[in-house]
Amino acid sequence: MTVKITIDGQEVNARAGDNIVDVAAQNGVYIPTLCYTRGKPCLGTCRTCSVKVNGSVMAACTIPVREGMEIDVNGDEITDMRKALVELLFAEGNHNCPSCEKSGRCELQATGYEVKMMVSRFPYRFTPHPVDHASRSIWLERDRCIFCQRCVDFVRDKETNQKIFSINGRGTYARIEIDVELANKMPADQVREAAELCPVGCIIDKTQGYDVPIGKRKFEVKSIRERALGGGHR
Amino acid sequence: MNEEIQTLLEQYEFDKTRLMDILWDVQNQHDYISEEAVVAIATGLDMSGDDVRETLSFYHFFKDRPFGKHKIYLCNTVIAKMKGYYEVRAALEQETNTSFGHVDDTGTFGLGDANCIGLSDQEPAMMVDHVVFTNLTPEKVSTIIGQLKQGKSAQEIVNPGGADSKDIAYVNAIVDENIRTESKVMFKANRDYKAILLSCLDKLPEQIITTITDANLRGRGGAGFPTGLKWRLGREAEGAEKYVICNADEGEPGTFKDRVLLSHSPKDVLLGMIMAAHAIGSRNGIIYLRAEYWYLKDYLQQQIQEFRDDGLLGKQILGTNFEFDIRIQMGAGAYVCGDETALIESCEGKRGTPRVKPPYPIQQGYLGMPTSVNNVETLAIASRIIEEGSAWFTAMGTNESTGTRLLSVSGDCDKPGIYEIEWGTTLNEVLSMIGAENAKYVQISGPAGDSLSVAKDGDREFCYSDLSCNGSLMVFDHTRDILNVVRDYAEFFVEESCGICVPCRAGGVDLLDKMERVIGGRACQQDLDEVTSWSKLLKGTSRCGLGTAAPNSILATLDKFPEIYKAKLVEPHGPLLPSFDEEEVISEYELAYKHLVKEDV
Numbered sequence: 028m029t030v031k032i033t034i035d036g037q038e039v040n041a042r043a044g045d046n047i048v049d050v051a052a053q054n055g056v057y058i059p060t061l062c063y064t065r066g067k068p069c070l071g072t073c074r075t076c077s078v079k080v081n082g083s084v085m086a087a088c089t090i091p092v093r094e095g096m097e098i099d100v101n102g103d104e105i106t107d108m109r110k111a112l113v114e115l116l117f118a119e120g121n122h123n124c125p126s127c128e129k130s131g132r133c134e135l136q137a138t139g140y141e142v143k144m145m146v147s148r149f150p151y152r153f154t155p156h157p158v159d160h161a162s163r164s165i166w167l168e169r170d171r172c173i174f175c176q177r178c179v180d181f182v183r184d185k186e187t188n189q190k191i192f193s194i195n196g197r198g199t200y201a202r203i204e205i206d207v208e209l210a211n212k213m214p215a216d217q218v219r220e221a222a223e224l225c226p227v228g229c230i231i232d233k234t235q236g237y238d239v240p241i242g243k244r245k246f247e248v249k250s251i252r253e254r255a256l257g258g259g260h261r
Numbered sequence: 262m263n264e265e266i267q268t269l270l271e272q273y274e275f276d277k278t279r280l281m282d283i284l285w286d287v288q289n290q291h292d293y294i295s296e297e298a299v300v301a302i303a304t305g306l307d308m309s310g311d312d313v314r315e316t317l318s319f320y321h322f323f324k325d326r327p328f329g330k331h332k333i334y335l336c337n338t339v340i341a342k343m344k345g346y347y348e349v350r351a352a353l354e355q356e357t358n359t360s361f362g363h364v365d366d367t368g369t370f371g372l373g374d375a376n377c378i379g380l381s382d383q384e385p386a387m388m389v390d391h392v393v394f395t396n397l398t399p400e401k402v403s404t405i406i407g408q409l410k411q412g413k414s415a416q417e418i419v420n421p422g423g424a425d426s427k428d429i430a431y432v433n434a435i436v437d438e439n440i441r442t443e444s445k446v447m448f449k450a451n452r453d454y455k456a457i458l459l460s461c462l463d464k465l466p467e468q469i470i471t472t473i474t475d476a477n478l479r480g481r482g483g484a485g486f487p488t489g490l491k492w493r494l495g496r497e498a499e500g501a502e503k504y505v506i507c508n509a510d511e512g513e514p515g516t517f518k519d520r521v522l523l524s525h526s527p528k529d530v531l532l533g534m535i536m537a538a539h540a541i542g543s544r545n546g547i548i549y550l551r552a553e554y555w556y557l558k559d560y561l562q563q564q565i566q567e568f569r570d571d572g573l574l575g576k577q578i579l580g581t582n583f584e585f586d587i588r589i590q591m592g593a594g595a596y597v598c599g600d601e602t603a604l605i606e607s608c609e610g611k612r613g614t615p616r617v618k619p620p621y622p623i624q625q626g627y628l629g630m631p632t633s634v635n636n637v638e639t640l641a642i643a644s645r646i647i648e649e650g651s652a653w654f655t656a657m658g659t660n661e662s663t664g665t666r667l668l669s670v671s672g673d674c675d676k677p678g679i680y681e682i683e684w685g686t687t688l689n690e691v692l693s694m695i696g697a698e699n700a701k702y703v704q705i706s707g708p709a710g711d712s713l714s715v716a717k718d719g720d721r722e723f724c725y726s727d728l729s730c731n732g733s734l735m736v737f738d739h740t741r742d743i744l745n746v747v748r749d750y751a752e753f754f755v756e757e758s759c760g761i762c763v764p765c766r767a768g769g770v771d772l773l774d775k776m777e778r779v780i781g782g783r784a785c786q787q788d789l790d791e792v793t794s795w796s797k798l799l800k801g802t803s804r805c806g807l808g809t810a811a812p813n814s815i816l817a818t819l820d821k822f823p824e825i826y827k828a829k830l831v832e833p834h835g836p837l838l839p840s841f842d843e844e845e846v847i848s849e850y851e852l853a854y855k856h857l858v859k860e861d862v
Contacts, residue, residue, distance in 0.1 A: 190309050
């Protein structure tokens with residue numbers, strides 16, 4: 028069933044039930060996301076896709092479109108809210124892009140550019156987060172974790188379907204954990220996928236390192252916006 | 262250990278959705294949940310060890326290391342702090358010879374903090390091994406700890422008469438009810454449950470729903486969702502099974518009315534659940550009981566059993582084809598589980614993380630099936646409406662807010678306790694009823710609710726369009742430091758945030774820092790402007806009601822008592838904020854220099 032909605036005043040047709048992020052992208056409107064990836068169930072953790080739906084702030088990846096919805100993506104207030112959320116992530120963790128293996132391929136970094144962040148308005152915490160390097164092929168750099176939960180929900184042991192990554196503790200004391208035994212069973216391609224899936228440089232493939240030269244990395248070749256909009260050919 | 266866990270898991274048919282119960286059983290048996298136990302549980306349930314730890318580490322009362330033979334949790338709410346908390350805390354540390362957050366050398370006592378344990382009318386209060394001690398004084402603490410040291414159990418000390426834990430005498434030995442008003446809707450004595458249910462089952466589910474809808478009953482948990490509509494949606498929703506869940510995770514600081522309802526009129530609540538089940542077509546119900554109310558568990562179980570024995574629960578209820586039964590699910594200490602989707606996650610053995618909505622529980626709830634989650638008070642009222650009819654109910658209250666609501670009153674007043682008021686009653690009327698002549702500031706609906714100035718808001722009415730109170734009412738007189746109260750509330754939200762979304766997880770900490778800056782006399786106008794702006798971010802973008810409500814008390818007190826904030830502000834000198842402590846910042850550099858450079862030379 029097709030429904031009519033408006034995005035930033037522009038009337039568009041959409042398939043009922045599709046979420047706002049996807050519908051907006053189909054119509055050339057970029058909404059940043061850090062937990063949501065097309066084709067995978069929505070996690071609704073990062074809130075970076077916040078938009079106004081009929082005047083109320085909502086996470087766009089969690090909301091299926093309905094007839095008559097009026098969606099405000101690029102209004103000043105909501106644009107600044109998304110920027111603030113990205114800034115909050117930078118202030119909460121310890122993100123040093125110049126010394127990070129993921130630089131140039133990092134979704135948080137790329138999104139920082141997209142929301143035009145210069146510096147976080149929130150006080151930086153500098154909380155120490157212990158590294159977990161016990162597993163054979165994965166280096167867990169907790170300083171950079173943004174608790175998107177992609178790895179928790181989407182990376183499972185092939186044989187038992189058990190969780191390899193999980194969250195321990197709650198609230199500001201929560202931290203990401205890795206089950207070393209299961210992690211050591213991960214085939215090389217699954218390790219690579221997990222590192223790719225991680226939107227930041229928290230899950231690092233020990234066997235890869237700086238394999239792509241600076242200037243040729245993912246978001247240096249094509250921006251996160253172009254990729255989200257389907258290759259930038261629109 | 263392995264064999265024992267195996268037997269335990271067999272009892273739960275290796276069902277991982279029962280992980281909460283499994284963890285409780287292990288902890289109750291062994292004082293804590295050891296690494297060995299975690300591995301055995303994980304193996305038995307075909308989960309990874311970390312997956313078990315995900316649940317274990319989420320809840321305040323689950324312990325993965327020894328926390329003493331006797332686990333003592335002292336309630337640390339603002340109300341407790343007004344009633345002698347600090348003296349009691351010091352006495353506990355002295356008597357047990359340990360400090361909070363630790364276990365004494367003999368491994369006998371573990372001391373911990375707890376947020377509101379539903380006893381604000383009898384603070385200071387503490388939990389000890391599934392029972393509570395109220396109206397504490399340092400002397401009382403000394404006696405209790407002395408008796409524990411002599412080998413008496415907490416149950417024996419609190420219940421010297423030895424009443425059976427299934428009996429109301431046991432509950433009454435532990436806590437006071439403090440019901441201060443005559444019954445209007447709630448607490449009716451001598452109800453003929455069988456007759457009421459028979460006449461209910463005589464009617465079609467649609468008729469029951471219509472009666473509740475006509476009565477204009479709205480959820481008493483706080484959100485105020487129309488109960489009739491929820492049940493209608495539940496009726497219409499498709500699912501192989503449907504569930505009724507009674508939300509007895511009464512965690513909002515300052516409220517305790519559900520505790521009193523569950524002890525004084527438990528069958529009203531059970532009857533409401535049965536009626537909800539009849540209305541939506543459910544065969545299974547769950548009471549999600551917060552761990553802080555463990556001393557009600559056996560008693561409630563007995564009430565359920567009596568209903569089974571009388572044919573009001575089980576198969577072929579009262580000779581009909583209707584089948585429904587209820588189990589109790591114990592929580593383990595997590596305020597966020599008051600959110601209905603977090604509560605459902607917890608019922609499924611997982612972390613109490615609020616789900617993404619939609620879908621709503623009434624469409625896809627417990628085990629993915631349509632689930633009606635209703636508050637204790639809502640269910641008790643529903644049972645009375647079905648008994649007396651909707652007209653009887655709408656005659657009370659106002660046109661828009663029908664009937665009555667229970668208030669849990671605490672703080673600076675002569676008569677704290679439970680009050681049943683009709684909607685439409687004003688704040689001033691309530692204050693005179695409870696004997697709060699010197700009140701300055703009233704916090705309604707807990708830290709998540711609204712802050713009222715008696716001078717400005719006295720004539721406002723309790724009703725859904727104005728003061729839509731969820732039942733918590735905390736009174737503060739002219740001698741109290743409002744900023745400290747608000748700081749406490751900000752800290753509460755930091756402690757209770759589940760951490761799934763960044764605005765609540767990180768933003769809550771920033772708001773607490775700001776409050777500390779204000780109280781410490783290091784804030785300037787820019788700090789307050791940022792509080793307002795960041796609060797808007799939390800309110801707009803948080804995933805659930807916890808995050809959206811976290812800034813409420815700061816925003817409301819800024820609005821109602823701006824003068825107390827202004828009085829604390831300082832003027833910045835030069836380009837640096839007053840909170841920037843140059844010396845402190847440089848001190849670490851000095852230290853690093855000393856260690857890294859000077860000593861090497």
